[in-house]
Amino acid sequence: MIGSMNVARAAIEMAMTENRDIEDKMVIELKKKNIKAVAVNIGGNLIDSIPKIIERALVASRRTGVIKECHVQDGAVAGAARDAIVQVSAKATGLNVGGKIGIARHEEHLSVCIFMSIGLLHLNDVVIGLAHRSLPRE
Incomplete structure (x- = not known):
């Protein structure tokens, strides 16, 4: 049985992929396991990029069929x-970031993961954020 932990793991793994291939x-x-997933690159100043990050997550989710419009x-x-x-x-406010959003869904479980590097001169930090939502089954 696929539950919220499996979907969260899929979102994390998608966010951590190194390249498009x-x-x-x-x-x-993941499709073989009946999990729909997508990943999207993100970057820039975090605060300035928040609307763009959310928009990119929405567009990619719709385009790939993870969600319906x-x-x-x-x-x-x-x-x-x-x-x-x-x-x-908390770690990235006002700094430049680069990374990826991973989104995964199985039936009513939806997870979004943000995995990114925070640039500060030559000292980079790495952060991860994960959230879950429940949706009606299709």
């Missing part, structure tokens, strides 16, 4: 993305 292979493997599912992705951003913002 690995992403594509992982999407195929409706306000309930849009709200779930946007809310989870925002929660994940809040988790990393």
Whole structure:
């Protein structure tokens, strides 16, 4: 049985992929488990980038069929993305970041993970944020 832990793990793994080829292979493997997933690159000043990060998460989720275009599912992705951003913002506020958002869904379970590097001169830090939402089954 696939539950919220499995979906969260899939979102984390998608966010940690190193390149597009690995992403594509992982999407195929997850699809075999009936988990829909997508990853999106993000970067820039965190505070200035928040609306763009949420928008990119929504667009990618719709485009790949992780969610349908409706306000309930849009709200779930946007809310989870925002929660994940809040988790990393304490370390990244005002600094440049670069990384990836991983989004995964199985039936009513939706997870969004943000995995990024925070640049400060030559001293980089790494942060991760994870949020979960429940959606009605399709």
